[in-house]
Amino acid sequence: MKNTFGNSVTITLAGESHGEAIVVILDGLRPGVKVSEEAIAAKLALRRPSGTVSTPRREADDFRIVSGVFEGRTTGTPLTIIIPNTAKQSTDYETTRYLPRPGHADLTALIKYGGFQDYRGGGHFSGRVTVGLVAAGAIAEAALCEYGVKIGTHIAAIGPVCDRKFDDLGTDLAGLAGKSFPVLDEDREEAMRRVIEEARLDRDSVGGILETAVIGLGGGYGEPWFDTVESVLSHILFAIPAVKGVEFGDGFAMAAMRGSEANDAFVKQKGCTVTATNHNGGVNGGITSGMPILFRCAIKPTPSIGKEQQTVDMKMGKEAVLSVGGRHDPCIVHRAASVVNACTALALLDLMTMREGNAPKEIG
Amino acid sequence: MKNTFGNSVTITLAGESHGEAIVVILDGLRPGVKVSEEAIAAKLALRRPSGTVSTPRREADDFRIVSGVFEGRTTGTPLTIIIPNTAKQSTDYETTRYLPRPGHADLTALIKYGGFQDYRGGGHFSGRVTVGLVAAGAIAEAALCEYGVKIGTHIAAIGPVCDRKFDDLGTDLAGLAGKSFPVLDEDREEAMRRVIEEARLDRDSVGGILETAVIGLGGGYGEPWFDTVESVLSHILFAIPAVKGVEFGDGFAMAAMRGSEANDAFVKQKGCTVTATNHNGGVNGGITSGMPILFRCAIKPTPSIGKEQQTVDMKMGKEAVLSVGGRHDPCIVHRAASVVNACTALALLDLMTMREGNAPKEIG
């Protein structure tokens, strides 16, 4: 398992921030899914930094699909995407090899790998590696789209500034598509950007909350023990470096409700049985109900900050002071939205395939 | 893997609320771990309902270890525990076979299994099945204990009533051990119990928040992609029926912090490198740092309530009204604490074993 996720559709992720490339292999796909390089490039563009709200490291994110696609469609065999690292400046990191950056994985990596890890820019722990998730997720989204499933994420909060809540999901998700700073209420965007800019000027960073909705997914996906929809989604979401909390439906707010408030009553609507409310976020007993799936992720502030921080020089064995150089993001919440969408697509496609299989639908 | 969890130490869980028994198989254990039936019974007692804060269904929770233990120690081969269901009253449920209970998995199970599921008392989705988790978790806790790892959970909140925060973890975890209603500040317990009692009298239910700490676990456990400590823990925690949110360290509160607040500075303490604060809850980059692991789970209010609720008669295809009979809990937060501890032990033992292997330490 480890660096592979999924049962029926699996993703294997490799690469380091300053290595030659990020590599991702997606296996178990149904043959015949149309693959658009433009669509993948568009998703990668959403993750790519831009403007002053992001790091000045600017990767072109050129990618090559080197296996698993033939004549524009998935073959059903493992699909490999290679995304070269081109804009790396490894000298940035050499002076801080033995100075673990607070909030990062530098020290835990040193303990885990005994000093053999590629320490440059966080190595395999770098947010750079999420480029592979986004590329693979673009293919998973395309596969889900053929079944009418749509995924969208908005920035629910940056620091103290909140977006409005989801309203009509069809309209809202359509509006979010293609936005690199996805908010529902554009009036709040400016305030959010100001919070980020202030942090940047203070050589500091900010976090936020992402809220995701999935529509069009039928009922019956997920497993009672242990591969519930919440389990499988949270598993991959918590692998995104900055995610420190995940809640479904009303989540932590349900802790303060009574059952009579939190339960979603069943009603008939256009001949179908649906729930009148959706406090449970489309999942009951770990299984999708056919209602929209709703969840939120807490994104911690980017650990890389220019401010001085206290650390320990692991070579000299004594305390030291560190001011993180290199190029970094005052906020990654908006960029993380594309990663959350990708992870959501990968997890749900896995659960769908577990139930539906992956036999080809058409004969070529 | 569906009903199996884990890579190196795996748990497979089977059984239905009104079937003959709950069965759990634990595999991958190191041979030679001492197994105490008294310790398992004590853990099961913590999960068992008692008093008016819990359901009147009272299972004896007699259990039998039928494989994998020999002369009082684990053999290293699969360990099976069978916990018979004895106090089932299946007639309670027959009249409501086609009336899915709001907040429960009745409808999603019907969709998933096409009507073939054992619907009685929630069947395989019942909280009753967690008795298998607690039994298996007791063995995992014993295995971790041999390495000096200790786990404890307190009720951080019941409805609006909050417990105090963790302080000295060694003392606090010792104080929580063996408590069936685990709170740190006993003055709050009475207020919590009152909240539950009020809900019970209203034929309603309440939820809450559980907070867990793990001490004594060294650094270096967990994997960067995708089996981070947070991923693996949240995977099994979200399989607990009522859990709707999981956060690590300061969790959702980190979304409103700046990097300079959220980062944990490294300092030297008694010759070791530790962090001055623990906002990240003992995990960075998905890997344990050696600091205490801290997380919180949101527990939704028990869906079974006596109040009338709206539902749909799935046989007749029309709306109906339901008042859940049978025996149920006005609150399961306190009982869930033992399940959270068990799941924590299972997940961490898996991650430890992935790194350390499971070769026997002594030769008999």
Place this chain on the structure above:
Amino acid sequence: MKNTFGNSVTITLAGESHGEAIVVILDGLRPGVKVSEEAIAAKLALRRPSGTVSTPRREADDFRIVSGVFEGRTTGTPLTIIIPNTAKQSTDYETTRYLPRPGHADLTALIKYGGFQDYRGGGHFSGRVTVGLVAAGAIAEAALCEYGVKIGTHIAAIGPVCDRKFDDLGTDLAGLAGKSFPVLDEDREEAMRRVIEEARLDRDSVGGILETAVIGLGGGYGEPWFDTVESVLSHILFAIPAVKGVEFGDGFAMAAMRGSEANDAFVKQKGCTVTATNHNGGVNGGITSGMPILFRCAIKPTPSIGKEQQTVDMKMGKEAVLSVGGRHDPCIVHRAASVVNACTALALLDLMTMREGNAPKEIG
């Protein structure tokens, strides 16, 4: 993994020869498969020893399905079967605790488990554990049968006595069904039984070869790397204690052929593309072709023999002489046929489900 096999339909096996019971959990089954306890009992009867060709240990093989079946059909949740051990005579083994029996797993178990293993009667390594495979396999066979798949195994050889080859598979498999000593040419049976009787009288044992055919399975099952049909079948077949060789189609004989002999030409037959011959045993590139699957397993002679053998007293650390007491089989080839059929069903159902999914076909 370890004691669990399968990706989409998984079997987890637990228990020891002299423990309370053998336990098997089958997960991932499609809901709605009819489960006949009589059919399971009939399969267990084929594995059960009878006559002088088998051990005098006679287990009743009473079994209980304790989860996963409701109103006579699979629910889709984990199906647990418990088969109690009743005819154990553990005192047989105490005197030989430290005298590993040649050809058995006694010494390797001691090394692996460091002395903590249940040594009585081979413990978890005992052929007794295969009773769980046969019980679970009976359910897998029923599930396959709904798709028209049939499995049959004959004794191709006992010592030097060979059965005739498969001819018309439909007729041959029908003829083998229900036979506890499955041979195609009944004239050879007597000679085979004589070989076994001679070995028994010599306090020795004999081995043999089993040949299996599967008909009715369509094309397209299996995966190129690494879950080929041959890989998955051999994986579970080699877990049967006495199997030391597995070959598909013409197997080892293909090593001496030329390509022009070994290749199976494609021809049209009743509108379908089939192969004129079946040297490849129904599998090409690891994928089923729709032709019958054919394979053979080498079964080594039962290691338990009454003759004196040289061993080492592991407590005293010096060489010793052992004459295996207890009850044992002069030949297990005929009994192994039912185990091979069960394993074949489990492996093929897993591969089918990986491709077809496990959604229910009918709504109840």
Place this chain on the structure above:
Amino acid sequence: MKNTFGNSVTITLAGESHGEAIVVILDGLRPGVKVSEEAIAAKLALRRPSGTVSTPRREADDFRIVSGVFEGRTTGTPLTIIIPNTAKQSTDYETTRYLPRPGHADLTALIKYGGFQDYRGGGHFSGRVTVGLVAAGAIAEAALCEYGVKIGTHIAAIGPVCDRKFDDLGTDLAGLAGKSFPVLDEDREEAMRRVIEEARLDRDSVGGILETAVIGLGGGYGEPWFDTVESVLSHILFAIPAVKGVEFGDGFAMAAMRGSEANDAFVKQKGCTVTATNHNGGVNGGITSGMPILFRCAIKPTPSIGKEQQTVDMKMGKEAVLSVGGRHDPCIVHRAASVVNACTALALLDLMTMREGNAPKEIG
């Protein structure tokens, strides 16, 4: 798992014969294992065709390690190797797109993937893909070598010509190392090469048998159900395209033995308990005994032959005649030896790591 193999050390394999590259990701390795690009190149050279006994397609097999190695050692994070395909001549295959080649996976791939597969040169089913196994296996062999484990394979037979049997394994394995046509008795090599040359001149092909020995591996590896050493090895060996049979120790010959012949008596030798013979090939009850592991693989004759063969035109739906053009091997047995060694190393490293873990041994 499909295109991923292993529990604790996993290999994921991607790529097609005429795609851009073969890609392999190796995960779960212990950090700090020395990686020599020369050693990998040397192993690839053994697999590479040369002389008239092999195909004229000559790939340079340049490879790049793009992740998981830093400063000459494994980091412990996923190790990716990319081997570009450079010598592809895809036009060779276009005329035969709808003419499945007998003995190949062309038809089964068409059924499985519904026509979406990359059909050129066998696509993902091509023997070309084994270059990834050999590259990954070279790293696994290096990791095993640090524990003193050595693996070697000789050509036991080409058609009717047999090599001598293994004698002193230490000497024999040393003698085989680096041989591209590995035979123990060089006098037989000439006769074997003649058999191949005759087949080539007949536009035909020949098969053979490979025999492998592993020395230096301690006891206690493998699992009773289902991951026995034989199960795990055969699983990966049967994924090698031409393997149609696998036997351990005396294998099929044991079927004709009596127990008293087949059992390996235990004796004391230099203070250790060993077996006087090794009919069981170093494995009992699925667990290594510490004796050498011995097994044999049947390699079918290369299916690509120049002779005319009968097939079916899948587009026209009628019978047709095919003479396989392109470049192919009259024999691949000698080349397969390097693949068998690689697969053996991968499987055994996985089993060792499952027991021993993968924590780093030194701190850098």
